[in-house]
Amino acid sequence: MDGTHAAGKTTLIHALTAHYRRQGVNVVAMGEPARTSPFMEEIVLYDRSGFDLAAEVDVFAAHLGLQLRTARNHTLLIADKTIVNVLAYARLLLVDPDERSTAVLEAMEMFCLAWAHTYDMIVFTQDRYTQPGDAFRAKVTDLQNDADAILRQTYTRLGVPLVELPGGLDTDERVRWVVDQAARHGVFPTG
Template sequence: MSVRDCVLIGIEGTHAAGKTTLVHALTAHYRQRGVQVDCTGEPARTSPFIEEIVIHGKGTFDLATEVDLFAQQLSMTLRTARHNKLLICDKNVVNVLAYARMVLPAADASHDADVLDAMAHFCRAWAPTYDAVFYLPDRYPDPADPFRAKVTHLQDQTAEAVRRTHAEVGLPLVEVPGGLGTPERIDWIARRVDPLLAGQPAILRQRDRTADPPS
């Protein structure tokens, strides 16, 4: 199910997986082919809440921060999809839910827990909106990035949480082979996205898909 006939794909992975690099390169690839395409960035990069916490060291992750990220992820997706044939998203709302569960110590029956449950329920209903979500297993640490340096130690925990939450809400992840360079990643993904642009089902073999966290 697309957003107003715009094919919607997501790029997922843990911290420093090369998601943003791939999103922009993939967008350029389709623009060069004449496809009306755009991409969305990672909401945390422009969030004033995250800036206060990560850059200025003020406050902690709280419910307001996570709800703002959740809403911004949805709003950016809907607004950018309006006039495009293809939209490539850096993460998706399920990712926001996975992170929120990691950083919020929500006690049972608390207000925070109720809101997280509501977010999970929405994600289950919203999951069919995405035509495909691709997961990048690689990691490219960059300690010079202040956002990334703060969370690099959470790579394993994040990877497990992202995989588990996608499986829980019923949004399959399409596993991109590890060790590919950007051109090879583009080629691999494009061969699966092109049928969607032509109005055909994506060519996704069973071994491409993963819905479970690694053992």
């Protein structure tokens, strides 16, 4: 699942996970490592520093590590964004990167180029939901349109196709739509 913050990804991955569990599938939902990053806690919750290269590399590495560990013993992994999302936000948040930051971002992009094709299907949602009291989302809500554009540009540059989730669907309709698309793309059977 991918899209900007507050696009309904987390709600959808949990609903999809429940759907597939009822079908007897060994499925797991992967959360957002940024929410447990000490760097992001300092930036978002305590406003102690700004987004920097160390924070972005930490989230990139944590995301990849969590994905690998979570998928290891499951038939189906439903991820709450991809490492391409982490890269896109890093490019957006690191304003005027210096030479070192630019080199690291380029290395992250090269890794994404090699890795992004391991995702069987990337469903992209562009809905916007308000989440009162969620400091993590509040910090980047004003970036949603820019983040959406950078995400799409990054996927296009990497040659990774997106499956566009129609907007305005309720959670049950979203689940049915994604399950149908997964079956149509040969990713996972309808159940």
